[in-house]
Amino acid sequence: MESVQAIKQRFGIIGNDPKLNRAIEKAIQVAPTDISVLVTGESGVGKESIPKIIHQLSHRKHGKYIAVNCGAIPEGTIDSELFGHEKGAFTGATQTRSGYFEVADGGTIFLDEVGELPLTTQVRLLRVLENGEFIKVGSSKVQKTNVRIVAATNVNMFEAIKKEKFREDLYYRLSTVEINIPPLRERKEDIHLLFRKFASDFALKYKMPTVKLTDDAIDLLQKYRWNGNIRQLRNVAEQASVLEHNRTLNAQALQHYLPSGGSNLPAVISTTKSESDFSSEREILYKVLFDMKSDLNDLKKLTMELMKNGNVKDIQKDHEGLISKIYGNAGADESDISDIEDLEVLSIPEKTHEPIDIPEPPIDKYHFAEEIDEEETLSLQDKELELIKKSLERHQGKRKLAAAELGISERTLYRKIKQYDL
Ligand SMILES: Nc1ncnc2c1ncn2[C@@H]1O[C@H](COP(=O)(O)OP(=O)(O)OP(=O)(O)O)[C@@H](O)[C@H]1O
Numbered sequence: 001m002e003s004v005q006a007i008k009q010r011f012g013i014i015g016n017d018p019k020l021n022r023a024i025e026k027a028i029q030v031a032p033t034d035i036s037v038l039v040t041g042e043s044g045v046g047k048e049s050i051p052k053i054i055h056q057l058s059h060r061k062h063g064k065y066i067a068v069n070c071g072a073i074p075e076g077t078i079d080s081e082l083f084g085h086e087k088g089a090f091t092g093a094t095q096t097r098s099g100y101f102e103v104a105d106g107g108t109i110f111l112d113e114v115g116e117l118p119l120t121t122q123v124r125l126l127r128v129l130e131n132g133e134f135i136k137v138g139s140s141k142v143q144k145t146n147v148r149i150v151a152a153t154n155v156n157m158f159e160a161i162k163k164e165k166f167r168e169d170l171y172y173r174l175s176t177v178e179i180n181i182p183p184l185r186e187r188k189e190d191i192h193l194l195f196r197k198f199a200s201d202f203a204l205k206y207k208m209p210t211v212k213l214t215d216d217a218i219d220l221l222q223k224y225r226w227n228g229n230i231r232q233l234r235n236v237a238e239q240a241s242v243l244e245h246n247r248t249l250n251a252q253a254l255q256h257y258l259p260s261g262g263s264n265l266p267a268v269i270s271t272t273k274s275e276s277d278f279s280s281e282r283e284i285l286y287k288v289l290f291d292m293k294s295d296l297n298d299l300k301k302l303t304m305e306l307m308k309n310g311n312v313k314d315i316q317k318d319h320e321g322l323i324s325k326i327y328g329n330a331g332a333d334e335s336d337i338s339d340i341e342d343l344e345v346l347s348i349p350e351k352t353h354e355p356i357d358i359p360e361p362p363i364d365k366y367h368f369a370e371e372i373d374e375e376e377t378l379s380l381q382d383k384e385l386e387l388i389k390k391s392l393e394r395h396q397g398k399r400k401l402a403a404a405e406l407g408i409s410e411r412t413l414y415r416k417i418k419q420y421d422l
């Protein structure tokens with residue numbers, strides 16, 4: 001059996017924390033079996049190495065290893081992605097397609113962000129876990145597969161179960177063995193080690209001397225809360241490596257790279273701003289722009305539904321939330337509703353006979369393409385990135401709060417974090 005040390009070297013894992021070593025040891029022990037493993041830990045702690053270790057040390061290592069980010073796949077396509085579909089199963093299904101569970105037969109599937117799976121998909125997954133059976137979307141034929149499942153989550157699964165967002169039976173089935181990766185703030189000894197490694201990597205990448213830390217800067221680094229864990233530490237190391245003229249940073253210089261909310265120390269900088277207090281007019285303008293874009297997308301969705309169904313009453317009922325989001329709370333007001341009805345009278349015929357045949361826009365089932373307008377300029381994307389970064393900083397990495405501030409769903413924010421590699 002390979003030693004923990006050898007595995008760390010092979011998979012580029014830095015750190016000597018006993019809890020980290022225990023997690024790797026558990027992965028080594030469980031690898032040769034087919035037991036399902038659930039990797040838990042906060043965002044950015046390094047969960048993604050564990051399924052790779054498990055696959056590589058298992059008898060399946062010559063089989064396929066497929067990592068699926070469940071949070072990044074739109075709900076409407078996830079079943080088809082995972083289990084495949086039959087030709088004609090839905091508009092756009094022009095060919096029969098194999099899903100990941102079929103393709104990975106004999107290998108390992110890593111279900112990242114498993115807590116994001118829709119409930120209907122959870123039922124299908126439970127069946128695969130229980131007897132290796134699945135059915136393609138639009139088919140009635142039961143197929144067999146032999147796949148080892150490793151899942152990961154950064155959400156509290158018990159909370160999700162309590163809120164009925166995750167099936168309890170599936171949780172127990174997935175977490176036969178649980179491997180927890182500790183947060184960085186509980187691995188104080190590893191923090192400077194990781195910083196040195198990242199600083200030396202970035203020095204090589206940007207062809208600059210390596211940044212170093214004074215003792216008080218190391219102390220600050222170790223007392224910091226690191227809500228974004230190793231991912232955040234790496235970002236800090238990268239920013240300092242690129243931006244600092246003086247290649248030795250003291251605590252004061254380092255402080256500039258650490259959002260004040262994440263420190264265990266008393267805040268150095270006054271933080272009297274309210275949560276959504278945008279610091280500049282420019283930011284407010286961008287916020288307005290993105291709000292408009294989001295409203296426009298919502299309107300497109302409503303219009304498409306109106307054109308397809310034509311039944312305003314049903315649409316009003318089904319999209320109450322969306323309508324009140326676009327038209328404000330006054331959406332419930334009689335006068336505003338009559339405005340919407342007027343729209344129907346003017347342009348949409350009642351659905352009395354055949355529905356109007358509107359060709360569906362082609363859907364690319366294989367790439368999880370976001371709905372981004374093509375004419376959107378790169379600089380707008382830069383601003384979006386900046387806005388997201390600032391909002392995440394303001395909320396110490398808490399996606400829920402940032403998403404609410406940005407007026408987008410958590411799922412969209414998550415996709416953007418991945419898109420921009422934040
Ligand atoms: N021990 C480590 N040594 C070196 N780099 C690490 C270590 N742990 C994590 N990293 C790096 O930190 C980044 C975040 O790790 P990873 O993507 O595995 O996080 P995660 O736990 O899956 O987070 P999330 O829940 O947000 O997906 C990656 O770039 C990874 O290479």
Ligand SMILES: [Mg+2]
Pocket residue numbers: 047048112
């Ligand atoms: Mg991950």
